[in-house]
Amino acid sequence: MKKLIISITSAIVLISIQSEARTLKGASFTRFEIEKINAFTRGFEALDFAEDYHQWGEEVESLKRQFEDLEQMDTSLKRSICRNFQGLKIEEKVTLTTILEATQELPCKVQIQKEVDSYFESREVYASKLFGIEYGRSALEEDFKLPVVDFEVPVNEGPFYVHAGLERGYIAITVDDGPHPTRTQRLLDIFEEFQAKATFFMVGQKAYTYPEIAREVRLAGHSVGSHSLDHSDLRRKSREDAMVNIIKGHTLVNIASQGVLPFFRFPYGSMSREQKQDVSELPMANFFWNIDTLDWKIKDPVELVKYTRKQIEKAGHRGIILFHDVQEQTVRAMPLILRELALSGYTLVLFKAERSERVDSSDFDSKFQR
Numbered sequence: 001m002k003k004l005i006i007s008i009t010s011a012i013v014l015i016s017i018q019s020e021a022r023t024l025k026g027a028s029f030t031r032f033e034i035e036k037i038n039a040f041t042r043g044f045e046a047l048d049f050a051e052d053y054h055q056w057g058e059e060v061e062s063l064k065r066q067f068e069d070l071e072q073m074d075t076s077l078k079r080s081i082c083r084n085f086q087g088l089k090i091e092e093k094v095t096l097t098t099i100l101e102a103t104q105e106l107p108c109k110v111q112i113q114k115e116v117d118s119y120f121e122s123r124e125v126y127a128s129k130l131f132g133i134e135y136g137r138s139a140l141e142e143d144f145k146l147p148v149v150d151f152e153v154p155v156n157e158g159p160f161y162v163h164a165g166l167e168r169g170y171i172a173i174t175v176d177d178g179p180h181p182t183r184t185q186r187l188l189d190i191f192e193e194f195q196a197k198a199t200f201f202m203v204g205q206k207a208y209t210y211p212e213i214a215r216e217v218r219l220a221g222h223s224v225g226s227h228s229l230d231h232s233d234l235r236r237k238s239r240e241d242a243m244v245n246i247i248k249g250h251t252l253v254n255i256a257s258q259g260v261l262p263f264f265r266f267p268y269g270s271m272s273r274e275q276k277q278d279v280s281e282l283p284m285a286n287f288f289w290n291i292d293t294l295d296w297k298i299k300d301p302v303e304l305v306k307y308t309r310k311q312i313e314k315a316g317h318r319g320i321i322l323f324h325d326v327q328e329q330t331v332r333a334m335p336l337i338l339r340e341l342a343l344s345g346y347t348l349v350l351f352k353a354e355r356s357e358r359v360d361s362s363d364f365d366s367k368f369q370r
């Protein structure tokens, strides 16, 4: 019975693929091309089923690889791919624009970007009603400020932080996966409005691509740590390969930011026991988190604010909170989140390296060459 349903379904799918191909004027596609057109849409549907950030990241990477082939495609094929994209859910279109930023243009790129922009704008209008804020009014006018305290990290002890033992009312904002060519700067502007400070964990290759943004983050008074060379899942690598990846990534973030702190976070928080041990032997702090916002998954900024509030409560109103500056919804939600933190009387925590224990790069080299 199951087999019958599957074969009927695939027959319907096949018919719909064929009829779609036939309806295209002046264009005939090979079977391979039709497969290609539909693979894009299936990729976006797969994002919906991703259970964690890791799986989601892998789907996005595989979609990006598909987009690389776009250059070789002719216009009619691109148009057909666009027609499929029009049927995507708005949340999927948000991801789509994120991927399109770095890849070949599609004829529908501008149109989809517009739809996504107006979606975010409508959610912001809704949010301002919901939270009782005058739409477009900045934090500066309302004079919201978040107190910030420095937290000196004893890096030579190779600490591993989940909530860093922070007390109730103390929150450390951490921002991963950047720098991003536009969103990081927007986030810096928002932080400045609230006089908020955060710890950024940057990906080596991205920092190397956008060194001026990496430097800007540091010069704005935030702390900068590293987040591997290329955001690969280090747990799947050997101890040696993982260590090479960590050191290379850290070096690139240091060159770009001109002042990385000896802070590191494993991509996806994914590490083996041995790798965790290896990092603890470096003069370096290893950061995890105890408050996950799922900001890669929750595309609606209003829902993201609500979810974040709930997670902070669940964590006992204290600890290390995880955001990603590569996500549009994170930038959109941040003013509301900071406003809530300010109104509820939270104090922000900024991680700094213990001043007496300055680390120089030869420490890494000696460990590395063991």
Ligand SMILES: [Zn+2]
Pocket: 176, 177, 227, 231, 267, 268
């Ligand atoms: Zn990450």
